Structures are given as C-alpha cells and as structure tokens.
Amino acid sequence: MTQSYDTLHDILTARHSCRAFVSDPVPDAVITQIVTAARRAPSWCNAQPWQLEITRGAATDSLRAALTEAAQGTVPKPDLDWPTKYQGDYADRRRACGFQLYDAVGIDKSDRAGRQAQMLRNYALFDAPHVAILHAPTELGPYGAMDSGGFVTAFTLAATSLGVGTIAQAAIAAYAPLLREHLGIAAE
Numbered sequence: 001m002t003q004s005y006d007t008l009h010d011i012l013t014a015r016h017s018c019r020a021f022v023s024d025p026v027p028d029a030v031i032t033q034i035v036t037a038a039r040r041a042p043s044w045c046n047a048q049p050w051q052l053e054i055t056r057g058a059a060t061d062s063l064r065a066a067l068t069e070a071a072q073g074t075v076p077k078p079d080l081d082w083p084t085k086y087q088g089d090y091a092d093r094r095r096a097c098g099f100q101l102y103d104a105v106g107i108d109k110s111d112r113a114g115r116q117a118q119m120l121r122n123y124a125l126f127d128a129p130h131v132a133i134l135h136a137p138t139e140l141g142p143y144g145a146m147d148s149g150g151f152v153t154a155f156t157l158a159a160t161s162l163g164v165g166t167i168a169q170a171a172i173a174a175y176a177p178l179l180r181e182h183l184g185i186a187a188e
Contacts, residue, residue, distance in 0.1 A: 011161050018165030019101070019121065021128040024148035025056060026164055031130070037158035043147035049136040050144075050151045053183045060131055063182055067123040067172055080145060116139075122171035131172075133179055138188045 031054060039048065055063055057062055058158060086094050107114035125131050136144035156166045172179065181188060 011157050015156055015160040017167040019126045021126055023129055025129045030162055033162060034155060034158045038151055038155035041150040042155035043150060044143045049140050049147045051135050053133040055131045060129060063131060064125050066178055066182055067175060070175045071120055071123040077177050078174050079176040100149050122169060133183055135185055
C-alpha cells in the first residue's frame with residue numbers, strides 16, 4: 001500500500017502546469033494510454049459524460065491561429081459562467097500564482113504589455129503540438145462539469161506519469177462557439 005501511495009505522491013508532486021511545449025507530437029500510442037487511464041475517473045452515477053477531441057498537426061495549428069485571432073478582438077462567450085470574484089485566500093493564491101508566472105518568464109508586474117503578451121500565449125496553446133478539448137452534454141449541468149473535472153485531473157496525472165506535460169486551461173473556453181465550430185462539436 002505504501003508503494004502505491006508513494007508513486008501517486010510522486011506523480012502529484014511532479015505534475016505542473018506546463019506553459020512551454022516542444023513541438024514534437026506525442027505518439028498516438030502514448031495518447032491512447034493517457035486516455036485509457038483517465039477514462040477510469042469516477043463520475044456521478046458512473047455516467048462518465050465526457051467526450052474528448054484531440055487535435056494533431058495542422059488541426060492544432062489552425063485552432064491555435066483561430067483562438068489567437070479571437071482573443072484579440074472577439075467578445076468572449078463561455079458556456080459556463082466565470083467566477084464572479086476571488087476573495088480572501090482565493091484572491092491571494094491567484095495573485096501569488098500570477099506573479100510567480102510573470103517572474104518565471106521575466107515580466108515585471110508593472111509591464112502591462114508584457115503581461116498582455118503572456119496572456120495571449122494561452123490562445124497560442126503555449127506551442128503545444130496537441131490540444132485536448134473536453135466537453136459534456138449541457139443537460140447534465142454542474143454534475144457533468146464536476147465529472148469532467150475529475151477526468152481532467154486523471155488525464156493530467158496519467159500524462160505526467162508517462163512524461164508528458166499538460167496544462168488544464170479555462171482561458172480557451174471563453175471562445176466556446178469557436179471551439180464547437182472548429183471541432184464539429186454539437187451545441188448541446
């Protein structure tokens with residue numbers, strides 16, 4: 001039992017939000033391993049409502065270009081409401097994380113242009129060779145969203161265990177209609 005805990009602890013400790021990727025594609029067999037493990041995530045009523053779209057090559061580049069263009073002029077239209085505000089410890093953690101990111105990439109917190117350019121890196125997908133878009137039926141509401149969050153956690157941990165970097169991003173969800181159109185995802 002201790003060995004399993006130690007392994008899980010090591011994977012959780014190693015996992016980080018990667019914000020710079022090499023351009024080499026992840027082999028399909030490795031992607032299959034990651035998805036096979038992640039689909040075992042527990043879910044409400046064992047419905048496992050998530051669907052997954054994974055881009056490769058030109059499809060990733062096309063999505064990257066469309067998202068970057070949208071982020072520079074299109075009004076965001078997320079399917080799920082953004083948090084109304086961050087207060088107390090949540091605001092402190094969010095702020096500390098943001099400043100750590102800017103420090104790591106050499107951007108002074110007073111450099112608005114630098115911060116804006118770094119924010120746009122979200123939509124360039126941090127140069128990742130793939131993007132995995134997770135979606136669930138609207139009719140499942142918050143429970144479908146919670147189940148999907150479990151899948152995201154399992155996916156990122158499975159990827160880490162295989163030496164593949166990931167980042168769970170909400171930023172691109174701001175352009176849900178673009179994602180649906182670009183990837184052929186039904187409105188519901």
